[in-house]
Amino acid sequence: MKANFKNFLLLTASTLIMAVGIYFFKFANNFTFGGITGFAVLVAKFTPLSASDFSFVANILLLVVGWIILGKSFAAKTAYSTILLSVTLSLFERVYPMSHPLTNEPLLELIFAILLPALGSAILFNIGASSGGTDVIAMVLKKYTSVDIGRGLMISDVLFTLCAFFVFDVKTGLYSLLGLIMRSALIDNFIESLNRSKYFHVVCSDPKPICNFIEKNLVRGATIVNAKGSFTGDNKYIILTVLSPSQAVKLRNFIKENSPGAFLLISNTSEIIGKGFHSV
Incomplete structure (x- = not known):
């Protein structure tokens, strides 16, 4: 309704x-x-x-x-x-x-x-x-x-x-x-x-606090990918998520305050197909 x-x-x-x-x-x-x-x-x-x-x-x-x-x-x-x-x-x-x-x-x-x-x-x-x-x-x-x-x-x-x-x-x-x-x-x-949304690649050592914030505060989902730093050889994690522009600001500020060592790639996208966005 x-x-x-x-x-x-x-x-x-x-x-x-x-x-x-x-x-x-x-x-x-x-x-x-x-x-x-x-x-x-x-x-x-x-x-x-x-x-x-x-x-x-x-x-x-x-x-x-x-x-x-x-x-x-x-x-x-x-x-x-x-x-x-x-x-x-x-x-x-x-x-x-x-x-x-x-x-x-x-x-x-x-x-x-x-x-x-x-x-x-x-x-x-x-x-x-x-x-x-x-x-x-x-x-x-x-x-x-x-x-x-x-x-x-x-x-x-x-x-x-x-x-x-x-x-x-x-x-x-x-x-x-x-x-x-x-x-x-x-x-x-x-x-x-x-339809504009923000697509996040977050490279970090500890994905839990960031994913908890995405799930509980922004009520969105995320995908975690295992990765390795090419220079240090350290184990890393890549968090993939798509958010509205207003949610993107909140996540960016949270990461800046709580995971200052994380590396962020944020891009604009206007065609998202999947649960929570457009259906196929």
Whole structure:
């Protein structure tokens, strides 16, 4: 129950973060990068539909198609995020209609148009969900074809972005192209940051006090490896453990005070699979 409630809060918060970035910064500036919402900006230019309403209709249709083709087990998390994002965008449009950008600083607004949706997407991807849209198309194509989905979606994003040069103006097109380039890198960096842990190699003569601290105070596990010093020939032990950044500080301070002769190697890692971290 606790894990499900946490996932529900993360789903809700990340989707709302995306909605704020898309509506207040992306739609208002006609930035065209990024799947359905990017295409919605182009559609709004030539049809009576607003970008928010088109996103709502397109996302719901894609959700229904995905549900039919991929079955009832099709991504309940994605369904919730898709509906919440679509409804929130339409609600924003009716509560706070925007006829022009919030500021006269398009570069500043581009940063938020990239940053907020990228953060929201990273949180969703990190818990195994997505906000729907072109992700649904990718899942359907993957089921029935051997198409390189990543390349196909990137090509569609590039086409939507290039259209901004012709539909709007060169400045908007350049900003959209910059947004497309930065978005993928930011999502990857956010995911790494969310999963970042500290990997310890501790070389020492007496592993017991350090392992007791890891097990009892940090409630983590450790592995002890027998070793021998190449210069002295003395018997040594190597303690291997992975901790969160806050736990890493505590262990480092403990070793510094209680085992000053120990040798530490501490490195960042963002992909840990095993008990207490991510499952396979």
